[in-house]
Amino acid sequence: MLPLALICLLQAHLAYAQASAPLSLSLNSLYSSYPTAHARRPALFSIPVAQNASVSVALCASAGSPPRFLLSNTSAVTHPTDGDLGEEGVYEIVLGSEGYGWWTGPLSEGGFLSVENMGQTPFEIGVSGDGVMHNVTDSFPLLGDTTNNQALLFSPPLAPSPPLAVPSYPNYTLPPANLSYPSAPSSLQFNVSIFVAPTSALGSASMPLTACGMRSSTGDIKGSFMYDETGSASDGLWLKDEDGWRWQWLISGLQPQTNYTAYVVQNSTKVSQPINFVTKSATFSCPIVHSLPYCPSIAYAVPISPPLPPSIAHTANTLPLSTVSPLLEVLSNFTISLLTSACGRDEYSPLVSCADCQAAYRKWLCTIWFTRCSEGADSTATPTVNTAQQPLSSALAPQASGAPPRSPGLPPFPQNFDTLLPCLETCTAVDRACPNFIGFTCPIPRFNARSSYGVGFIDSGDDGVQGQGSTGVAQDQWGNVWCNSG
Ligand SMILES: *[C@@H]1O[C@H](CO)[C@@H](O)[C@H](O)[C@H]1NC(C)=O
Numbered sequence: 001m002l003p004l005a006l007i008c009l010l011q012a013h014l015a016y017a018q019a020s021a022p023l024s025l026s027l028n029s030l031y032s033s034y035p036t037a038h039a040r041r042p043a044l045f046s047i048p049v050a051q052n053a054s055v056s057v058a059l060c061a062s063a064g065s066p067p068r069f070l071l072s073n074t075s076a077v078t079h080p081t082d083g084d085l086g087e088e089g090v091y092e093i094v095l096g097s098e099g100y101g102w103w104t105g106p107l108s109e110g111g112f113l114s115v116e117n118m119g120q121t122p123f124e125i126g127v128s129g130d131g132v133m134h135n136v137t138d139s140f141p142l143l144g145d146t147t148n149n150q151a152l153l154f155s156p157p158l159a160p161s162p163p164l165a166v167p168s169y170p171n172y173t174l175p176p177a178n179l180s181y182p183s184a185p186s187s188l189q190f191n192v193s194i195f196v197a198p199t200s201a202l203g204s205a206s207m208p209l210t211a212c213g214m215r216s217s218t219g220d221i222k223g224s225f226m227y228d229e230t231g232s233a234s235d236g237l238w239l240k241d242e243d244g245w246r247w248q249w250l251i252s253g254l255q256p257q258t259n260y261t262a263y264v265v266q267n268s269t270k271v272s273q274p275i276n277f278v279t280k281s282a283t284f285s286c287p288i289v290h291s292l293p294y295c296p297s298i299a300y301a302v303p304i305s306p307p308l309p310p311s312i313a314h315t316a317n318t319l320p321l322s323t324v325s326p327l328l329e330v331l332s333n334f335t336i337s338l339l340t341s342a343c344g345r346d347e348y349s350p351l352v353s354c355a356d357c358q359a360a361y362r363k364w365l366c367t368i369w370f371t372r373c374s375e376g377a378d379s380t381a382t383p384t385v386n387t388a389q390q391p392l393s394s395a396l397a398p399q400a401s402g403a404p405p406r407s408p409g410l411p412p413f414p415q416n417f418d419t420l421l422p423c424l425e426t427c428t429a430v431d432r433a434c435p436n437f438i439g440f441t442c443p444i445p446r447f448n449a450r451s452s453y454g455v456g457f458i459d460s461g462d463d464g465v466q467g468q469g470s471t472g473v474a475q476d477q478w479g480n481v482w483c484n485s486g
Pocket residue numbers: 073074089104105106107108109
């Protein structure tokens with residue numbers, strides 16, 4: 001029988017040994033630490049030898065004063081504490097206001113990470129030999145459009161678009177009007193999710209703006225949610241334009257006339273820049289049209305009757321043939337006359353080819369064909385503009401219920417709505433890319449262009465200097481959409 005005091009001492013020693021034995025983290029691993037009622041959480045970690053290591057930490061919730069993270073990359077200090085700071089090889093990983101911090105450098109003797117003041121705060125540790133795992137990227141998600149309760153959103157580009165095929169003489173062929181869609185790259189290695197929250201709720205929440213913070217706050221922030229790759233059947237990779245492949249989400253169940261904020265998270269750790277978007281008012285009745293292989297950039301609300309349930313937005317499978325067939329015929333006829341020129345032989349320009357001309361014409365035609373529905377901007381919006389001193393308004397044109405449609409491919413729409421006019425630049429792009437004999441001309445800003453186009457937003461109005469318009473863009477990241485860029 002051992003004396004009781006010795007047993008206590010032994011137990012205390014065992015407990016101390018358990019608490020101080022570091023948990024080893026391997027290279028390229030992500031460790032999550034969530035408080036539970038009974039288990040003791042490790043507060044010391046060992047990290048293997050690596051020539052170029054990144055150790056990152058992210059808080060997943062704010063619970064009292066945040067923990068501190070101390071790192072040693074010298075075998076002389078195996079349990080770095082506050083008192084060791086200042087010694088060679090001991091560093092503090094300081095957390096920024098968003099709840100992230102990281103250290104990068106050589107771990108030629110391995111390393112130790114200790115957590116002080118751990119409290120109840122959940123956190124993650126990422127150890128990587130290949131760049132910082134927890135990080136804010138400088139890319140933005142992209143808004144397609146909203147209805148009163150839906151939003152079509154895209155991730156930042158995940159893979160480059162395939163190069164435009166350049167045909168050559170004597171077999172100069174152009175893509176068919178009814179494009180078949182390029183198959184998505186199969187080698188993509190990523191996880192991508194989207195976090196959406198009402199802007200006002202997000203503003204009053206104290207969550208860290210980290211990926212795990214977003215995931216764990218969705219129950220607490222009213223109206224917020226996070227979707228992974230498969231939120232709905234419409235989700236998937238889409239090649240909207242030459243920016244590259246993006247993930248597409250069609251989100252429903254939103255509140256009308258509400259400003260939302262969205263972030264995209266890659267690989268469960270990297271957070272994009274935020275974008276804002278505003279849902280339309282409750283009476284808005286145009287459905288979203290998207291995922292059309294022959295018009296890949298169309299991703300917005302169109303004045304056409306909604307698809308039959310269970311579809312909640314139009315795609316190539318639900319649009320009526322009476323809308324699509326004439327569009328494809330116009331595009332085929334255009335291609336035939338384009339090919340009567342000396343495509344691939346006598347170049348009409350050193351910069352552009354018949355293939356560029358067809359692509360620009362396709363984009364313009366789709367933008368004209370699929371009229372865009374919109375609404376007057378919320379009067380509280382204060383757009384950020386390059387030059388103008390007063391708030392700008394979008395290029396809207398009212399369309400009365402049953403009036404002859406602007407598009408040759410759409411029937412009259414039985415409700416009043418506002419059209420968001422195409423940006424003049426979708427037209428001037430065709431003018432620039434196509435040979436003169438095609439006879440394609442755009443209206444002139446000084447005369448009649450404003451009745452059918454948004455003028456002066458992207459390029460300056462009168463002289464058309466590129467990028468010198470009042471906003472320089474068709475839409476911004478705060479939810480303002482100035483003209484329809486298709
Ligand atoms: C620890 O990191 C510092 C700063 O990056 C570096 O100069 C030093 O060589 C590293 N020490 C070891 C033992 O790897």
